[in-house]
Amino acid sequence: MYRDVISKFEKRENEESASKEIDKPEVYFDDDDDIPDEEEEASGPKISKKKRKEMNKLSVAELKALVRKPETVEWTDTSASDPRLLVHIKAYRNVVPVPTHWSLKREYLSSKRGVEKPPFTLPKFIQETGIAEMRDAALEKQDQATLKQKQRERVQPKMGKLDIDYQKLYEAFFRFQTKPELTRYGEVYYEGKEYETNLRHLRPGELSDELKEALNIPPGAPPPWLINQQRFGPPPSYPALKIPGLNAPPPPGAMWGYHPGGYGKPPVDEHNRPLSEAC
Numbered sequence: 001m002y003r004d005v006i007s008k009f010e011k012r013e014n015e016e017s018a019s020k021e022i023d024k025p026e027v028y029f030d031d032d033d034d035i036p037d038e039e040e041e042a043s044g045p046k047i048s049k050k051k052r053k054e055m056n057k058l059s060v061a062e063l064k065a066l067v068r069k070p071e072t073v074e075w076t077d078t079s080a081s082d083p084r085l086l087v088h089i090k091a092y093r094n095v096v097p098v099p100t101h102w103s104l105k106r107e108y109l110s111s112k113r114g115v116e117k118p119p120f121t122l123p124k125f126i127q128e129t130g131i132a133e134m135r136d137a138a139l140e141k142q143d144q145a146t147l148k149q150k151q152r153e154r155v156q157p158k159m160g161k162l163d164i165d166y167q168k169l170y171e172a173f174f175r176f177q178t179k180p181e182l183t184r185y186g187e188v189y190y191e192g193k194e195y196e197t198n199l200r201h202l203r204p205g206e207l208s209d210e211l212k213e214a215l216n217i218p219p220g221a222p223p224p225w226l227i228n229q230q231r232f233g234p235p236p237s238y239p240a241l242k243i244p245g246l247n248a249p250p251p252p253g254a255m256w257g258y259h260p261g262g263y264g265k266p267p268v269d270e271h272n273r274p275l276s277e278a279c
Contacts, residue, residue, distance in 0.1 A: 096186045125176040129168050221261040
């Protein structure tokens with residue numbers, strides 16, 4: 001008798017529980033959270049987030065193969081959150097680089113603590129005015145003064161001790177003044193930069209007197225690598241560089257030949273004419 005009534009209540013409870021399960025919102029976790037399922041826990045050992053990151057990290061060779069300018073890739077770029085974007089920004093034009101000491105564990109400029117700082121020297125155009133000698137003479141005279149003279153000088157000081165001709169000062173600051181060395185745009189100071197050789201004044205193909213003396217090149221003689229340049233061609237980095245004896249006539253008074261001071265074989269064109277005559 002009551003079986004039908006009880007069965008109706010049971011059906012209603014089952015329907016309500018099913019609707020509650022449907023209405024229950026599903027939680028979506030982030031990829032980084034990586035909450036393992038029960039099957040994963042039972043199947044194998046748990047991989048930590050750090051190990052998974054190391055597995056997915058690109059190597060330096062792979063990153064160099066993916067970017068346009070592989071010469072800008074450094075070994076620290078692979079640990080960035082977006083390595084390709086980082087290398088793209090570094091290779092962009094007129095971008096100031098990050099100082100290289102950011103990855104060092106020691107303190108910045110800690111290697112210069114024991115280095116003696118040289119005393120300040122006046123620029124050459126100021127030294128030529130003779131102000132340093134006048135100042136030294138005034139200081140020497142001040143040291144030789146007695147205590148009474150020093151007290152009198154303190155009460156009634158004398159002005160105009162270092163009088164320099166106005167014309168000398170004008171020529172020093174407006175005619176002979178030299179521009180100080182400044183860093184270029186985008187250059188950042190790093191430790192030991194002041195001890196590096198300055199290569200700004202050097203030009204490809206021009207030999208300095210110091211280099212000629214070191215290589216024992218007599219005046220008017222070609223450099224020792226001219227014969228190899230005639231055999232293999234100009235440097236790949238400077239294909240349009242005019243080199244005397246290679247793609248330009250030798251200097252006046254020089255001779256072709258393989259004798260000491262000779263300029264080797266004269267370069268010829270497709271008609272076997274010397275290039276100096278063909279031009």
